[in-house]
Amino acid sequence: MTVRPLLEITDLSVTYWGRSLLGLRGKPFFAVKGANLAIRAGETLGLVGESGSGKSSIANTVLGLVPASSGSIRFGDHDLVAMKTRYPSEVRNQIQAVFQDPYSSLNPSMTVEGIVTEPLRVHTNMNKAERRERAIELLKLVSLQEEHLSRHPHQFSGGQRQRIAIASALALRPKLIVLDEPVSALDVSTQNQIINLLYERRDALGIAYLLIAHDLALVHHISDRIAVMYLGHIVEEGPSDRVYKNPAHPYTKALLDAVPLLDPDRQRARRESRKLQPALDTQRVADVGCPYKNRCPMAMPRCQTDMPPEYPVAGGGVANCFLLAPEVEGHHATKPSREKRIP
Ligand SMILES: Nc1ncnc2c1ncn2[C@@H]1O[C@H](COP(=O)(O)OP(=O)(O)O)[C@@H](O)[C@H]1O
Numbered sequence: 001m002t003v004r005p006l007l008e009i010t011d012l013s014v015t016y017w018g019r020s021l022l023g024l025r026g027k028p029f030f031a032v033k034g035a036n037l038a039i040r041a042g043e044t045l046g047l048v049g050e051s052g053s054g055k056s057s058i059a060n061t062v063l064g065l066v067p068a069s070s071g072s073i074r075f076g077d078h079d080l081v082a083m084k085t086r087y088p089s090e091v092r093n094q095i096q097a098v099f100q101d102p103y104s105s106l107n108p109s110m111t112v113e114g115i116v117t118e119p120l121r122v123h124t125n126m127n128k129a130e131r132r133e134r135a136i137e138l139l140k141l142v143s144l145q146e147e148h149l150s151r152h153p154h155q156f157s158g159g160q161r162q163r164i165a166i167a168s169a170l171a172l173r174p175k176l177i178v179l180d181e182p183v184s185a186l187d188v189s190t191q192n193q194i195i196n197l198l199y200e201r202r203d204a205l206g207i208a209y210l211l212i213a214h215d216l217a218l219v220h221h222i223s224d225r226i227a228v229m230y231l232g233h234i235v236e237e238g239p240s241d242r243v244y245k246n247p248a249h250p251y252t253k254a255l256l257d258a259v260p261l262l263d264p265d266r267q268r269a270r271r272e273s274r275k276l277q278p279a280l281d282t283q284r285v286a287d288v289g290c291p292y293k294n295r296c297p298m299a300m301p302r303c304q305t306d307m308p309p310e311y312p313v314a315g316g317g318v319a320n321c322f323l324l325a326p327e328v329e330g331h332h333a334t335k336p337s338r339e340k341r342i343p
Pocket residue numbers: 016017029030031049050051052053054055056057058
């Protein structure tokens with residue numbers, strides 16, 4: 001029997017509307033187009049891709065901060081898109097968030113006790129003593145101590161602030177935490193500490209994560225599955241180890257090649273040899289063919305005109321790339337699992 005995922009995103013699109021000089025609705029801008037994703041209870045989905053690919057737009061849509069323009073998001077028995085960003089408190093409690101910047105996401109005038117107990121004050125009827133008790137417990141979960149309760153955010157390092165944000169996200173025992181680049185602002189050793197902390201808490205508490213990052217190598221250990229985004233499209237998805245060790249989409253390969261080498265000379269040489277071109281937004285307006293066609297070293301004529309559907313990848317998952325099509329010589333994939341809708 002297959003268990004129904006906790007979160008299921010189907011054919012999700014997110015559109016922002018420009019404004020003309022008169023304040024009228026201008027041109028639509030597709031930040032996310034036709035995204036399919038699923039997260040099972042207690043699992044981590046790593047969502048990776050460069051800046052501007054649409055990762056935060058997906059996160060913010062799940063959180064009810066940005067409306068979906070089409071598609072569906074099911075969380076448990078709730079249809080989140082139908083709620084039009086006005087989630088009832090039972091949904092709000094079960095989905096928590098941690099954002100990138102620990103310097104601006106914590107209210108500087110509040111103490112740690114105030115920050116960590118705020119969700120309890122708003123959403124439960126615990127009294128002050130009970131909330132304090134729970135705050136101490138929560139600080140322990142993120143390796144901070146009781147004596148930190150009375151301090152303010154500016155008295156902590158970036159990594160410690162992110163621990164405080166995580167403690168606050170854990171307060172209501174959520175089923176899902178959306179982590180939008182939670183370690184991108186931290187130095188490398190702190191990044192690893194926070195990722196390890198998230199890993200331990202997830203396994204102890206059985207929480208699912210939607211973990212957004214631009215560095216695939218950093219999140220592949222903690223992720224059960226990885227989805228890769230490029231210019232608003234999910235271009236590959238699959239079991240974390242398969243995507244990391246055996247990427248199928250040329251963009252996923254390029255992302256992995258972008259992981260810095262320790263030797264600065266080799267790193268410089270590689271950067272010169274395969275300069276990643278900045279993504280052009282005009283590609284989205286045209287939106288014909290594969291979103292990666294202009295940067296792809298393997299592009300074929302049909303990539304200019306046709307949107308690649310999802311093809312199954314050996315070892316698990318799917319990739320939207322014609323190189324995986326059964327008719328491409330030397331490849332023995334089966335037929336596409338699901339055609340992407342082309343409007
Ligand atoms: N509120 C908004 N209004 C208009 N465009 C936006 C808005 N938010 C994001 N965008 C655009 O949508 C695209 C995707 O952004 P985002 O989802 O933040 O990507 P990522 O998190 O991967 O960097 C970007 O081109 C960005 O400029």
